[in-house]
Amino acid sequence: MLNSPDLPSWMNYIYSVRYNSGYIYGVPPAKQQDITIELIGMNKKNYETRRIVKNINITEKQEPAKYEIQMKIDNLNIDDLFDGQKLQMLMNVFKEVLWSDADDLYATFLDSAIKLGARLPLKPQEGEGVVVHLGSTSEFSQELINLQEEVRPLWKRLSCPRDFKRTTVDRHFRPRGFLPDWCSFRLNKIESDGTDKAQYMERPPFGDTNAAWELPSRIALPTRNYSAEMATTLIVPVVSIILLAVLLSFILCFHHDTIGVKKDDDMTTIDYGALDRDASTLRASSALQMSPSYLSPLKNHECMGMGVKMAEEDNSYLAYNGGGDVNT
Numbered sequence: 001m002l003n004s005p006d007l008p009s010w011m012n013y014i015y016s017v018r019y020n021s022g023y024i025y026g027v028p029p030a031k032q033q034d035i036t037i038e039l040i041g042m043n044k045k046n047y048e049t050r051r052i053v054k055n056i057n058i059t060e061k062q063e064p065a066k067y068e069i070q071m072k073i074d075n076l077n078i079d080d081l082f083d084g085q086k087l088q089m090l091m092n093v094f095k096e097v098l099w100s101d102a103d104d105l106y107a108t109f110l111d112s113a114i115k116l117g118a119r120l121p122l123k124p125q126e127g128e129g130v131v132v133h134l135g136s137t138s139e140f141s142q143e144l145i146n147l148q149e150e151v152r153p154l155w156k157r158l159s160c161p162r163d164f165k166r167t168t169v170d171r172h173f174r175p176r177g178f179l180p181d182w183c184s185f186r187l188n189k190i191e192s193d194g195t196d197k198a199q200y201m202e203r204p205p206f207g208d209t210n211a212a213w214e215l216p217s218r219i220a221l222p223t224r225n226y227s228a229e230m231a232t233t234l235i236v237p238v239v240s241i242i243l244l245a246v247l248l249s250f251i252l253c254f255h256h257d258t259i260g261v262k263k264d265d266d267m268t269t270i271d272y273g274a275l276d277r278d279a280s281t282l283r284a285s286s287a288l289q290m291s292p293s294y295l296s297p298l299k300n301h302e303c304m305g306m307g308v309k310m311a312e313e314d315n316s317y318l319a320y321n322g323g324g325d326v327n328t
Helices: 078-082 084-098 142-156 170-176 227-290 297-314 317-321
Strands: 011-016 021-026 035-042 049-056 067-073 106-112 130-136 186-189
Touching: 011 078, 021 078, 078 084, 078 106, 078 130, 084 106, 084 130, 084 142, 084 170, 142 186
Parallel strands: none
Antiparallel strands: 011 021, 035 049, 067 130, 067 186, 106 130
């Protein structure tokens, strides 16, 4: 500003490398008088300087906006919206889809998101983000009210990452090259000063940039309850291990009982077979004693010898000879 060290607080200047042009922009407060600015340019090649003095006439809008949309576009820079076609495309989305009654829709505020407190993007080629307010004298449509209720749960976040949350109206913005930050979407009603003229009110979504920044108190910060997570982390594995141990114990006990019954059956079968062989031996011995051909002493001695030999081989001498009558 002329005879001042800097521009007014509501006026900004940026230089766009892409368009090789400088832009002066801003929204004057109510009852702002005309101002005069001084522009000084320098040619870096030959260090030639030039000075231009410009008068800026400030006039109030006859029917200023009373209802205003506040939003942030993540993938654009401030100089992108100085292109009349880009800004008109954004307003056409609202006129055609969301706010059809707003025939007098226009931009009431425009500034860089970085200047208002946002962070620089991780990738330099991505847009820094721009905050834009669109105002009209028409009341908000039901579509806009429904959209605000849809994004209301996101207001607890200061700013949302890109693609953090998509709404039902994203299909109207993304094909035209706009990536809105729905955490910053608001519907504002501009207050009046007692007359029929509404006042322009700059409402940066990141707070008042002129006020001193203060750290938030610890009590005001949101807290997260980890009780449910801890219970799920501990109870579910413990219950699973207990059920698995009970199941394995039941299987092992049942299998052990089955093995015991099988062994008892085998032993019973073996015992019955031994009894059958003993009975057969006793019958054979009785038949041998009753036979007349074996009553002679020689044959009796031969039989006794054979019986002793057989008894030495299978350790069953007494069982084979019955009661020992053959040896007498």
